[in-house]
Amino acid sequence: MTQKTDLRDEEIAIRGAKVHNLKNISVTLPRNKLVVLTGVSGSGKSSLAFDTIYAEGQRRYVESLSAYARQFLEQLSKPDIESITGLSPTISIEQRTTSYNPRSTVGTVTEIYDYLRLLFARVSKPYCWKCEQPIRSQSPQQVVDSILSSPLGTRLSILAPIVRGRKGEYQKELLQLRQRGFVRVRVDGDIHDLSDDITLDKNKKHDISVYIDRLIIKGDLGTLAARISDSVELGLKLGEGMLILETQPSGATAESEPIETLLSEKFACPTCHISYPSPEPRTFSFNSPMGACPECDGLGTKPSPEDLDAEEDTVDSDLNLDAITGENAPCSSCNGARLRKESLHYRLAERNISNLTLLSISELSAFFNALVLTDREQLIANRILKEIKDRCGFLNEVGVGYLSLSRSAQSLSGGESQRIRLATQIGSSLVGVIYVLDEPSIGLHQKDNRKLLNTLKRLRDMGNSVLVVEHDRETIEEADWIVDLGPGAGSQGGELVAEGSLKQLLRSKKSITAKYLNGELEIATPKTRRTWTKANAIRLEKATQNNLKNITIDFPLGVFTCVTGTSGSGKSTLVIDTLYRLLAGHVYRMKTGEIKIAGSRGLELVDKVIDIDQRPIGKTPRSNPATYTGLFSLIRELFASLPDSKVRGYGPGRYSFNVKGGRCEACEGDGVTKVEMHFLPDVFVECDICKGRRYNRDTLEIRYKGKNIADVLDMTGSDAYAFFDAIPSIKAKLKVLNEVGLGYLHLGQSATTLSGGEAQRIKLSKELSRRGTGKTVYILDEPTTGLHFDDVNKLVAILQTLVSQGNTVIVIEHNLDLIKVADYVIDMGPEGGAAGGYVIAKGTPEELALIPESDTGRYLKTVL
Template sequence: MNPDRSAIEVRGAREHNLQDVSVTLPWGRLICMTGVSGSGKSSLAFDTLFAEGQRRYIESLSAYARQFLTQVSKPDVDGITGLSPSVAIQQKTSGWNPRSTVGTITQAHDFLRVLFARIGESRCPKCDRPIRAQSRDQMLARLLPWGEGAAVLVMAPIARKRKGEFRDVFDDLRRQGFARARVDGAVVSLSDPPKLAKNQRHDVDVVIDRLTIREDARMRLAEAIEHALRIGQGTLVVHRSEEGRGGADAGGAGNDLILSSEYSCATCGISLEAPTPQTLSFNSPQGMCPRCDGLGRSFDFDPDLLVPDPDKSFLDGAVEPMRGPIGRWRRHIFRSVAQHVGFDLKAKWRDLSAAARNALLFGTGDAHLTFEWRTRGGVFRHGGTFDGVVADLMRSYRKATSAMVRSYYEKYMREQVCPQCRGARIGPQGAAIRLGGRTLPELCAMSVDQLAEFVDGLTLGATERTIAEQALRELRLRLRFLQDVGLNYLTLDRAAPTLSGGESQRIRLASQIGAGLTGVLYILDEPSIGLHPRDNRRLLDSLKRLRDQGNTVIVVEHDEETMRESDYLVDFGPGPGVRGGRVVASGGVDAVCASAESVTGAYLSGRRRIEVPKRRRPVERTGKIRSSRRTKT
């Protein structure tokens, strides 16, 4: 041990009620500061030792850096020697940043994001089909065993669920030399293409080649893949029939395999960026839910507030912000929605089905509706989707520039779980990625114990194990640290503002153990508070692990087990306030017990005890709590 670092010497400390305290604290030990409340423990630990450590650190920085930091005044002390950089882990909450969670504080969430981005299975956010970016060689290697001996059509997708007659498309394909296409599941000749309904949605694929997959057809298949990817802009479709070559020509019966050289879903027609850790971060614009900006909760219209009188019908103003007359144009839209879902707009709101209410308030999704506009000149039809009343109200609220108008709409709004991400905080692409069959929000909703068991049970291939090895090791370490400090029941998605002071402190303790720093003075404020006695042993083991890394650990404590397990005790007293502020005993447990002036020593030695009363006071009044649903309850 460095002789200059054998002890921390404090001379003449007079901060708050300290009465010219001088004390020697051995370096590299677990030190417990005890005494009655108000006797000066925290004044020496936090307001003297920690404050001086912070002040010295700030003074070591350049003048430019110091201008951005809060200046710390020098504590009232004659001198301190042997002091190292100090870290205080106090008994307080982690702040009120709604973006902080147990996972982000401990960095466990960061390593989960790395795992999902690197070895997770990407899926389409709409249809949930797997999305893989593959090289041409990988596609060939997959197709040979998949369709061995079968007749297949290699096709390039041209249109997916698009309206139109596609006559120009068919003419252009024929001029390029293609003879066949598959239209809505049927293979047709481009010399005599079908006449398609202009207002209906169609699927169109051009046939690149038809062949029977065999080993001797490898070169031909590779050329077909290359050509299909070029025409299909990175996507191809291979149709395999179970009925031989004739079945492949039929095109409608059999199996389709969709392959892509990009992260895109040929079925839904959406393209995605290759997943990165930022794709799964609710603190990054790339990954956060666009509706709630990654908070998991949004200020939205509440159906219960929108409909104060469910005995009214929709047309009679059941949705209060719309209680004025409904114009003819809007009426024909609502009438078409009612016909599509199957309900009566004149029925009482309470008599409508959940599907009907949801359609009126939140829309019909991607469903294509046909709206009928009746005039004296006849009936005119037009197609489209319906977003719902709430979407219209939200648009009006966001456009409002008047405080009075915004205040009017806010009467019908309240903070609630985001309806788009359902509290998951991340966007659709990140939420659709799976690892071991689970999504990131599902893993973050598990307790630490459950998540540790899931991680240990992951089955990975050789390549995946190599990629994930370091991230898995770091993740397991952080989960173990949380278990060691008695926080195995927490979930990684638990918001920091909902943590108790003791939980917050132990999370920071777990983070410091994981940091692996050495030569640091750690000061903790009652880390055992709120902890069940069965978990106290694990907490003490964590404190000793922090000490064994080459640090000095000072805890301000009232817990007997912590005192007895400490290497060194400093007892303050003999009383609180002006009657305290002195070190009445220091050393091992035996030294404190032998001190006649130490109140703590009297109880540790058994000279004094708190007797259990023979009779308890009778209970005269009680209180009841019903239906509590806050945080964990």
């Protein structure tokens, strides 16, 4: 009799999903497959993947735990769905920075640094920080054996150090030694009888050692061994783990100077008399007082006292000040290494732990593969080394091998953070899990993308379901199953357009994704490229910032330039850390910190520079697209100009939810109130008074075309564009917001819910709505993040418009569809990290495609 297979074991069935803009959709996904969710931006992909499947998987897992365990976990609400079957525990790997803690590094996030600390505590060798000589510890038996190995006739004196380089009179200590029966001491190099009157200057530093025993190596060593053992034990006890051995070889005269050796149960330098405690993992932790540099408390930097030259009110609030001013100055004590000098003088293969954290993960992997240890050390370190090598291997597989362990977690892009967590998940070896990923290909060069795909397939083959929100062509084509949502964004999206294998998708007549994949629609390659001369360009000469290798390069003005290259090859260092800082310092007269270049020219040809990055547009839930773009000020002024407002005396401030007057005071304009749950986490619920509308009843009575201010904030950009058709100033801003592909966003949507790509496009829309100068340099870092093929097409049109107005656009990008439309391409490489920092090729996309050394050129051939 054949056993029937329960279909629930083979599929995840979602019925009646209505989260956000999802329109009661039902979809069935195969389990243990690589499933890609695609569709235009705002079509509902994240709503289905993260807010439905992931959220429900998490909620069910948390609910299965005890009440005691649940108090430590976030309480999750049930998504708006009829049912989900075939669901197993879910793990989300999103594009967000792993940590805002300045102490977090790539090493701590991946736990490789924890294993390095353990390794150094077990098998590293200490060196004196003063004279750089190797030092070692000895057990009492080893000290005895060392003494007994001396040649016959050797004269020995065993002393215990009582005081070492400290001020004081020490009469009490000398009296106690005499009372215990000791006869002689050595004070500051001179020998005294304890019965003498020994007077010390309390303001000077002194060294005091007491003589424990004096003997000659001769006769029966067995009898001598017992005596030496007692003397050594007593000496180590009095000297708190240290003793001094004075030796005179056989035949030496009584007047000859004895040879002095410091022996210790601790690590101690015989020359400088400096001792170290026995190493522990926390000895190498910059988060522990035992290891952290006392000067900078383990941060490695000290705040720079220099401030901006410009007056605060003259500086554009949108400027990327972190990029312009550079990092804080390294700590003068540890030089940025974060650790005490003692911790930095433990070495493994001639490198301290800080040296190893400065290596890229690829270099670290090579270091440990070549590391030679003794048999004893190998036995101790075997399991530790396996963990380090495995983790390095996983990180290399996901394309972040160019990162160093010392890299701050705060400085990682969303894509890098996501891939690091992906590598960690591979190392966990979990099976039967649903992994939900958000565009893991972001920030990856095409040649690294293949490694990532292999990693995703490896997760799948381990027995997991891998669900990926993605726009990358190669990832879509490699998927086992594809779900295409649309047809539009926001209220025009949320429907299931197509599902199935790649062949089934390509047969769909409704799918825009299918039309781009089969060539029916495409991002057109320009027939001509803009030309430029060296007289109309910014030149950077001999740039050596970070990993740049003394490069000289021209950035043409008035054209569209793409800077490409493998991950970690130096693109951001060249464009953001060098060019942007240089231009911002010149244009806005700001202090920029050190910029490592020999010279530059052409800066005077630019009167404005704007870095449109992916940092959040606001740090509080009160920030939203309307407030950031200035749109909300115009809307409030419109409402204040209405007859009913004038009758009641309402000004624009009445319509702000940030100040008293028109807002709901029960929730202070938040729309939600916090309910304290005592042993459970606090819960935020819709405000009972305003029902989430943010404003009081009187304010909401004022209407424009039947809509109050809360209704307007709840509109999407595309709906608002039609609604404010008669107001040119508002319509102009909304037109740009729609053009950058963000018509699906609600005007009042909290900034904290926006992705990095959405935040970047909001900034772009704000800049586009300003009056241009014709001499502006726009710098964008991966603007295609989160964009569907169709949205990339719209973005290209916007960027080309900016350039046609005389401005300069410089884009850091991996997307071939955007690279192919550029006028000029600068390709960095050949690899990431220390192996990068060179300009491999430069020219038009067609010229780049003919250069065999350029990896980007090789891939460009396929799309030109």
